[in-house]
Amino acid sequence: MSMILFACVVRVRDGLPLSASTDFYHTQDFLECRRRLKTLALRLAQYPGRGSxxxxxxxxxxxxxxxxxxxxxxxxxCPAAMAFCFLETVWWEFTASYDTTCIGLASRPYAFLEFAPNFRMEPVTALGILSLILNIMCAALNLIRGIHLAEHSLQVAHEEIGNILAFLIPFVACIFQCYLYLFYSPARTTKVVLMLLFICLGNVYLHGLRNLWQILFHVGVAFLSSHQILTRQLQEKQSDCGV
Incomplete structure (x- = not known):
């Protein structure tokens, strides 16, 4: 879990928010903390230059x-030293990007949202790249088999529809697994479990159209991708803090 969960830049004299990071957290405690932050922002002129x-x-x-x-x-x-170092880095980058005149004339919230002090995902690993390649391969195999079966099953009984869906649903799940690995998403664990479940159930349903080794390959890739998604975390914004 990231230690710095949310960051924003505000104008001191009136607390006007100028820019903010993407908000990935929606728990009740976090939302209450956001309200406290907003109240504190309105009173910053009364406080010293640094505080907690x-x-x-x-x-x-x-x-x-x-x-x-x-x-x-x-x-x-999160150590206070790390938090303050992060905030100072954001301050220097923001003030270097916008002059005092622009900041003073801002009249609407998040006027400089393009600055966006967002957090990046950790760098991809070799194993993560391998999981992406294998996932794309599995998605392609599912799509090809699903379309091929659909083309030859237009006049066939309804039971073939189940086989077609058993190919196409894992195809969508594989693509979504790639997305979850590359980009952060709220409730990521729940989504990973659902995608893994869809892939496993689809391959079990296809027993007979796929042999055991093919099923194990697809399920194994799904588990590898799920592990890589859950182990790739948000990366704090780096700075020369020495903390």
């Missing part, structure tokens, strides 16, 4: 200079 607000599960850290402040919601295990 502690909560049960999350901490809010802020760092300001001039009329620009950077704020972050972090997990309790």
């Amino acid at each position: 607000a502690q909560g049960c599960d999350f901490n809010i850290h802020f760092s300001s200079s001039g009329d620009v402040a950077c704020m972050a919601i972090c997990s309790r295990r």
Whole structure:
């Protein structure tokens, strides 16, 4: 789990949000922390240039200079030094991108959303690339077999429809597994389990059209891809903090 969960840039004098990272978390505690952050942003002019607000599960850290402040919601295990270093890095990059005149004239929330202090996924690994290649191969095999069966089953009984779906549903699941590996998505674990279930059930249903080794290959690739998705986490924005 990422230690820095949300970051935003606000204008100090009135708390106007100028930019923010993508919000991946929607638990009740996190949403309550977002409300606290918004309230705190409106009062930043009353506080010193750096501070923290502690909560049960999350901490809010802020760092300001001039009329620009950077704020972050972090997990309790995130060291304060890391959070402040991250915020200072965001502050320097933001103020280097936009001058004080532009910031002062901003009249609508998130006027500089293109800056977006987002978090990237960890770099792909060799095993992750292999899982992508194998997943694409499985998707292609499922699509080809499904289309081929559909072309020759137009006048056949309804039981063939089940076989066609058993090819096409795992095809979609394989493609979605590739997406989940490359891009972060909320409720990722639930989606991974569902995709794995679709692929496994589809291949079990196809017993007879596929031999045991083919089924084991498709299921094995699905498990490998699921493992790679769940082990690739969000990457904190890097800086020269030395923490």
